[in-house]
Amino acid sequence: MRLIVYSHDAFGLGNIRRMLAICQHLLVTIPEVSILVLSGSPAIHNFKIPARLDYIKLPCLGRDRNGKLAAKYLTSDIQETVELRSNLIKTAILNFKPDLILVDKKPYGLLKELKPALDILKARSPQTKLVLLLRDILDSPQKTIQEWQQQGYYQAIQHYYDRVLVVGMSEVFNLVQEYQFPQIVAEKTRFCGYIKKTCLPYSTALIRTELGLTASEKLIVVTPGGGEDGYSLIKSYLSAISQIKDRHRYKTLIIFGSEMPSVEREKLSQIIEDRSSIITLDFTDRLMSYMQAANVIVSMAGYNTITEILSLGKKALVIPRCKPSHEQIIRASRMHKLGLLTAIDPNSIITDNLAEAINKRLNNSHQVSAILNFDGLLNIQQEIISLLSKEQIFLSTEQPFSLVTNEDRLDSYPFSIAI
Template identity: 50%
Template sequence: MRLLVYSHDTFGLGNIRRMLAICEHLLREIEGLSILLISGSPILHGFRLPKGLDYIKLPCINRGETDNLVAKYLGTDIDETVKMRSDLILSAAVNYKPDLVLVDKKPYGIKNELAPTLDYLQAKLPQTRFVLLLRDILDTPAKTIAEWHKHGYYEAVKKFYDLLLIVGIPEIFHLPQEYEFPTEVIQKAHFCGYIRKPQGCKQPEQVRDELQLSSNQKLVLVTPGGGEDGYQLIHTYLTGLKLLTDTHNIKSLIICGSEMPIEHRQALYQMATTYPQVQMYEFTDDLMSYVGVADVVVSMAGYNTVCEILSASKPAVVIPRIKPSQEQFVRSQRMYEFGCFQTIHPHDLTPSVLMQQVQQQLVNTQVNNTVDLGGLDRIASLIKSIFTNKNLIYEREVLYSERFSQGILAGKIII
């Protein structure tokens, strides 16, 4: 059984980390599965890859804060780079002959680079099934609706995709309602829940020894995800440490992220030398080991980081990215309202405001752990049903008229 996975990859590490977690779970749950992952992520080689998974690395494309796509490393224009990526994807599909294609985020891929592959597989390998995976929030409703109409994404889902999987819950963001999905798309949609992150590879005692944490010390973990735009968050945190007295007895672990520009990282490392209770790491592929030991997490509001906070039931102060996409801002607001963590708008972020929130969270014992984190199991169940040739039967009338009006949306597998 062959699965081809397309991972969207224009900014940060979020998409590739999420898709790798899904691939690893599918390999554990589906016997005889082989996965070919296609991605332009520049850090893909830095992750531990399980047996049964291999990848093809595409030329990198970067979105940046301006939302304009450019080739990240090659001296080629964007159209030339996308054409090269599109040809590589099609060649992989022609030779690999997948039974199922799992596509992340954009139905036609970046700048429609998947369109030739979708057309080819539908015409030449009509037995191939297609699944689209969407995270909980894409962007503001106005921007997303306009983009989906402009690029024909609603029609693409109708034409190509058998299932649309949403790794979120309607109580936080009812994606089909917010983005005005037509009925034919709604009937393919499943809320799967958020993705639970497994415990880290290291035992808590091992991490505490590594960080030289005494029994009465509190640990604050600061992580801006991939780090490409994380300088301001870390700089504000380090500046705020001056406001704390010795009585707080806090140690800080700051993980800059592999995508942080080297000049930013060097400046922060230099700044941190004045704080003996601060340790700086560039990158880890085992963040959950440190989240598990932390008393408070200070982070941005990327999907994976939020899932790590929820999985470990940790108090957190979250500062969302607000450009070029409002995804993180919307997520942070909805989850704050749901009681998941505290949040600070970047325009309101100052050292004193941040330290005040951190101190409040250090004594917070009320963490909302009611968010559904069963996403991986539901994804595996739905995909397994395709591989085992079970019919996916939707209770369409119930789905649309009753459950949709109640804010509950779930396709039903009848085996």
């Protein structure tokens, strides 16, 4: 069985990390599956690539902090770069002949680069299944509805796609209602639950020893995700801890992120210089292990980071990104109202609020109760299996992922953030 996974990746590492986690689960639980990933992520080579998976690296498109797209490295203009990417995608699909294509977020791909391949598939290979994967929250309802209407995404799903899989819970954010899905699109949509990454090869004791922590010292982990827009978060944290008394009782691990611009990383390094209580890394594939060992986590509100933190039972201090999308603000607000994290309004006086929140968390070590559904990987696998003929699949009996379910419905909460 052959799958193609399309991940456009114009900003950060979240999309490719999420798609690779799905691929890893499918590879473990469906032994004969072979997966080809089409990705524009400049950091895909940083990830461990498992057996039976390969990737085609598409030329990078970069999105600035205002959302404008351009070629990231090539000198060609945006249209030339999109045409090149589109031709590579079309050639890969025609030659690999997938049984199913899993498309991340955009039904037509970035700037409609996927549409020519979809048209050819519809004409030449109508048996190929098309699945759209959406994270729990895309953007504000007003902006998302407007974009989907302008881009013809509702019609694209009706015409091309067999299923829409949402890695989230309708009880947290009912994407079907919030984004006014037409009935035919709503009928194709399944809420799968959140994706839980559970690989923790390093013990907390080993991590603490590696970081040189004494028995009485606590650990604060600061992570801005991919780091492309993480400068403000880390700078705010450094200002906040200068207000905390008794600095000898904790150490900080700051992970800049592989996408942080070198100029910004250098500025932060100069501020941090000679502070023995602060350890820095540019990138790590052991983030879950570090977060497991943390007493306090300071982060943005990206999907992967928040779900990883909550799957560990940790409560984070979160400063959400507020542009170019409202996605993180909405997620932080909903999760804050559920008592799963402490959200700090990015428009408030961040330093004072963050310092107060860190002090509280250093003196309060309680963990978060598991009230979210983390069956995402299993449910995605089952949906894919249901779309393909049973003769193609021999399903592995191995289920290496622990799952948490919650039978209680969660209330809907208004769009707001408070300390």
